[in-house]
Structure formats: C-alpha cells, structure tokens
Amino acid sequence: MSAIVISGKELAKRLREDIRIRVSKFIEETNVVPHLVVILVGDNPASVSYVAGKQKACEETNMKSTLIKLPVETTEEELIKIIEELNSDHTVHGILVQLPLPKHIDEQKIINTISVEKDVDGFSPVNVGKMVLNEECFLPCTPAGVIKMIKETGIEIAGKHAVVIGRSNIVGKPVSQLLLQENATVTICHSRTIDLKHHTLQADILVVAIGKPKFVTRDMIKPGAIVIDVGVNRVDNKLCGDVDYDGALEVASYVTPVPGGVGPMTITMLMENTLAAAKRFTR
Numbered sequence: 253m254s255a256i257v258i259s260g261k262e263l264a265k266r267l268r269e270d271i272r273i274r275v276s277k278f279i280e281e282t283n284v285v286p287h288l289v290v291i292l293v294g295d296n297p298a299s300v301s302y303v304a305g306k307q308k309a310c311e312e313t314n315m316k317s318t319l320i321k322l323p324v325e326t327t328e329e330e331l332i333k334i335i336e337e338l339n340s341d342h343t344v345h346g347i348l349v350q351l352p353l354p355k356h357i358d359e360q361k362i363i364n365t366i367s368v369e370k371d372v373d374g375f376s377p378v379n380v381g382k383m384v385l386n387e388e389c390f391l392p393c394t395p396a397g398v399i400k401m402i403k404e405t406g407i408e409i410a411g412k413h414a415v416v417i418g419r420s421n422i423v424g425k426p427v428s429q430l431l432l433q434e435n436a437t438v439t440i441c442h443s444r445t446i447d448l449k450h451h452t453l454q455a456d457i458l459v460v461a462i463g464k465p466k467f468v469t470r471d472m473i474k475p476g477a478i479v480i481d482v483g484v485n486r487v488d489n490k491l492c493g494d495v496d497y498d499g500a501l502e503v504a505s506y507v508t509p510v511p512g513g514v515g516p517m518t519i520t521m522l523m524e525n526t527l528a529a530a531k532r533f534t535r
C-alpha cells in the first residue's frame with residue numbers, strides 16, 4: 253500500500269484564498285483591517301521562522317500584522333505591561349506571544365494576561381474551558397488544523413479509534429478533546445504509557461506530537477490508518493517529523509508530510525481566528 257499524502261501546504265493555500273476573500277469583504281463593509289500582533293522574546297531560530305510564517309500569512313490574507321521583537325532579557329513585568337497596552341488598543345484584534353518564552357518568564361502568567369477576546373491562540377483558561385464545553389471560542393490552531401486535515405480525507409471521524417501520542421497543553425490535550433467532540437473513541441498516550449505499540453496498532457487515526465524525530469515506525473502503525481504528524485524536528489539541518497515518513501507511506505492510508513503538513517494549517521487557523529476576533533470586536 254502507498255498512502256495518500258495530505259498536503260497541508262495545498263489545503264492551507266486553498267483556505268487562505270477563501271479567508272482573503274472574506275477579509276476583503278469585511279474591510280469593505282466595516283473599514284476595519286483585522287490586525288494581529290505577534291510578540292517574540294529572544295531569537296530562538298525555530299520561533300523566528302514560525303513568526304515569519306505568521307506574518308507572511310497575514311500578508312496573503314490581506315490582514316495587518318505587527319511584530320514586536322523583544323530582547324531575551326525582557327522581564328516578566330515588562331512583557332505584561334506591553335500585553336496590557338495591547339489589550340486596551342482598539343486597533344489590535346489578536347495578540348500572540350510566541351512560545352517557548354525564556355525560562356525566567358512564567359508562560360501561563362503571560363497567557364493569562366492576554367485578553368480572552370484577543371487570545372487568537374486559544375490558550376487562555378477561559379478559551380480552553382469553552383472549547384471543552386463546546387461553546388463558541390477560539391479553537392487552538394494546531395488541533396483545529398489537525399481536525400481539518402483529517403476531514404479532508406473524507407473519512408468519517410465518528411466511531412473511529414483515535415490515538416494521540418503526547419499530552420501537551422498546546423497539542424496533545426486539546427486535539428484529544430476535539431477528536432472526542434467529533435465522536436471518536438480517544439486514547440491519549442504519553443511518556444509513562446506502558447506498551448505504546450499495543451495502543452498505536454489499534455489506531456484508525458494516529459496523531460503524533462511528542463517532539464522525537466522518526467519515533468513512530470512502520471511496525472507501530474495499523475494498516476490503513478490515517479497518520480497525522482505534528483512533530484517538527486531538525487536533524488542534520490533537515491526538518492523531519494515524529495513519524496518515520498517513508499515507513500508510514502508503506503502501511504498507512506493517509507499521511508501528513510513534514511514540512512508542508514500540519515505547520516501551514518496551524519498558521520491558517522490563526523488567520524481564521526484573527527478574522528473572527530476582528531468580526532466579534534466590530535459587531
């Protein structure tokens with residue numbers, strides 16, 4: 253079997269075109285340009301690259317973006333003050349603080365400072381709570397992108413056994429929740445799981461987000477599974493995912509590549525959230 257590759261790049265391109273049209277219509281009707289502010293503390297190369305991707309996507313979708321670059325020694329108090337100013341700036345609709353932050357800054361405290369209405373990452377406790385309750389909210393971008401990619405296969409999620417490897421606040425936990433809302437039966441595996449392969453071999457849908465290059469090998473994948481690789485690892489100066497891609501291609505029915513898989517979809521969902529934030533603000 254040779255799996256079908258779900259190209260996040262292609263899907264993101266299509267979705268961004270649609271967002272661009274809706275943004276233009278919104279601007280025409282309201283004279284308001286959706287505006288995302290991204291804060292980058294320090295110069296972690298991966299973060300610099302992600303932030304550049306977010307700015308490019310704003311350009312592509314006709315939205316305004318502002319990048320606030322802060323030195324690595326910025327204090328927690330200074331960062332909080334900047335966020336509070338952005339919270340009360342009516343020309344700003346979305347605020348995103350690129351993670352990870354330097355160790356001397358408490359990430360959750362920073363996330364909690366961002367106004368819930370501008371939390372386009374969907375990371376604040378209120379947004380997380382609303383997501384769990386299935387209320388209107390900003391869905392976290394990577395999990396929302398993962399669900400869109402699974403839906404792109406045309407295969408019904410309801411009733412399927414979805415296995416998620418990883419339990420981070422950004423991906424593992426929320427993607428499990430969204431899969432549950434789609435009526436999958438969900439297993440969450442993590443570093444303390446015993447006999448991981450026993451679980452992964454039962455997965456009709458396997459979502460991998462652990463940050464270990466090529467960790468999931470061919471023998472761990474159920475034949476015909478949908479494999480979504482959220483990992484982005486740099487090995488010998490090349491990007492690769494958490495899944496052995498070539499092995500997965502042989503056994504799965506659908507696989508996402510790295511790069512060009514989940515990454516572009518995450519950013520596209522951020523654009524969707526920023527437009528939604530601007531709309532809520534103006535209605």
Ligand code: GUN
Nearest residue numbers: 348349350351352373393
């Ligand atoms: N770092 C890695 N992924 C993300 C994300 O989705 N949002 C933010 N703010 N930081 C990240």
